[in-house]
Amino acid sequence: MRFRDLKRMQVDIETYCQECFTFPNSARESDRITAIAMSDSAGWGRLISGKELDEGDMLREFVKEICKRDPDVIEGHNLIRFDLEYIEARAKRHKVALTLGRDGSRLGGHAARMQIAERTITYRKYGIFGRHIIDTWILAQHYDVATRELESFGLKDIARQFGIAGAGRTYAPGDKTSWYFDHDPDALFRYALDNVRETRAIAEILSPSYFVEAQIFPYSYQNIPLRGNATKIDALFLREYLHQRRSVPYPNEGRDVAGGFTHMEYQGAAQRVLHSDVTSLYPSVMLVYNYLPQKDELGVFAGLLCDLRGFRIKAKELARGASDDESRVYFNALQSTFKILINSFYGYLGFQMGHFNDFEAANQVTAKGRELIQSAIGWLKDSQAKIIEVDTDGIYFVPPENVQTEADEERLIADLAAILPKGIELELDGRYPAMFSYKMKNYALLDDQGRLRIKGSGLRSRGLELFQREWLEEMLRLLLKNEREKIPEIYNRFVDDIDQHRRPISWLAKTETLQDSLETYQAKLKTKKRNPGAPYELALKAERRYQPGDQISYYVTGMKANVRINENCKLAADWDAEKPDENVEHYKAKLRELYDKFKPWIELEKPSEQKVTLSTGPAQFSLFVPESG
DNA sequence: GCTAGCTGATGCCCG
């Protein structure tokens, strides 16, 4: 079955009083559903409730409509953490049976939790017999873990960031829903319909690879995005062992495993930088050296890894040779799914819950990885290359002076690749006119089209305020283009903007994601397991309900630069442009600190005049200084 | 009473 053969349907619910939303049973009397918008390939629909139509009737209509359209998949943005919870709570109040199942059974649900990288997401896991529930908010979380490029996770934000928001799109802010209902209900319905159109477009982009996975793993389409990769690989083991009627071992107890080799050899700006990396380092090491799960008597692991590698190469070829858009998108989804899977096999070795986990093998894999990358570093140094930064499987370096043309570079990489064992391949992954190496895993690259690429939590984290990220970007661009004399101007402009309240509060506000529930936070506070934090304190005071995974934007108030932030903060939404009360001294001090961190490079003397290199921090040398000097 | 400097927890990111 192909993705396009699925009968998909999108659902979005607007409530009369969304800002007061509490659930499951404490919803205020004034809460009412005012619009449910639905779309599917056959057309668009809407249901209206509120003043004229009783909410119970509305819900019954909703059930009837879904059964009539009979979708295989129900898609929605925030479907499981908002719309379904709301509908369930309201249906309970109005004693409406949500018989959405294909066999006439009711919507079921239970509390659940999932992990996406460092994010823990609590949600209610819903089940509708014969149908799959896909939440594009969850898909967006997965997408962001891989790319780290989504600013926020609201439907409108994501649509804008993917460039699929319609030009004539209707916007109705959440806290104005009731106003629209009373004064311009039609705009509200258009808004809800635009929501489902965008949901459909986002699902079109993000969901096909999960559909592919559903055909590989013994999990339903609905469950695929809710499971971690190691869990899915474990399921492949279980299926094969049960199929062959073999017993399944218990997981081994976890122990410490060392990781990849990381090293920064040079801090500062460098020019003409190459990046080479070992292709699929860990999968290659596992297969070449047979570092495989000891308990896997049937050899499932190596077989799967080999097959998947083969599939991926095949899918990549097919994507490249695809004659139409649809098959290209399909094969690309296929190959990127395989890539992620292949990379998860190493993680499986160290997976606590994996029945065939093997920490010894995991340790051998990383040890061999460290050995291989260090031998590559050694060879490059012997060849008079200047190493800048190394992280696990890739090396940034400045090639020796006798390497000038691209052909020279290719030859250098080929010579380096030749010293590595058979089966371990190395390639030239990129060349950059300039690089600024700041700290381990933190650097900026300027490519030959003048595009700046920033890496690392210290330079591009969403945990940084927008003004910090903007400042870093402008400053790094000038450093890399060797125009650092312009940086002080920019600094002064930023100081002035802060002083004069010239920018909206989103420029100064910090956005953080709540990891713990408010109950857990309070329990930790009580037992002194953690210190108070501004986002949690604000969430506790807020009227709306917050749950783990929710983002919260806040800014610092007060008059002095040094204030206890959790006692001097306000929600960004409560900022009043007429009476700006952000802590100007605090933000100016932060900008100053940031400037000072980069001061050694901003106020560096001109290369020709420079005599000494900086003596603080890690081992340093300057690539601006000629070898003889 | 104040602050610099340390420690541990948290949040986010790299490969």
Place this chain on the structure above:
DNA sequence: AACGGGCATCAGCTAGCG
């Protein structure tokens, strides 16, 4: 309920200061 390695920020603590 994939892994380890890294950085920045914040609050609380403490030694050392006036």
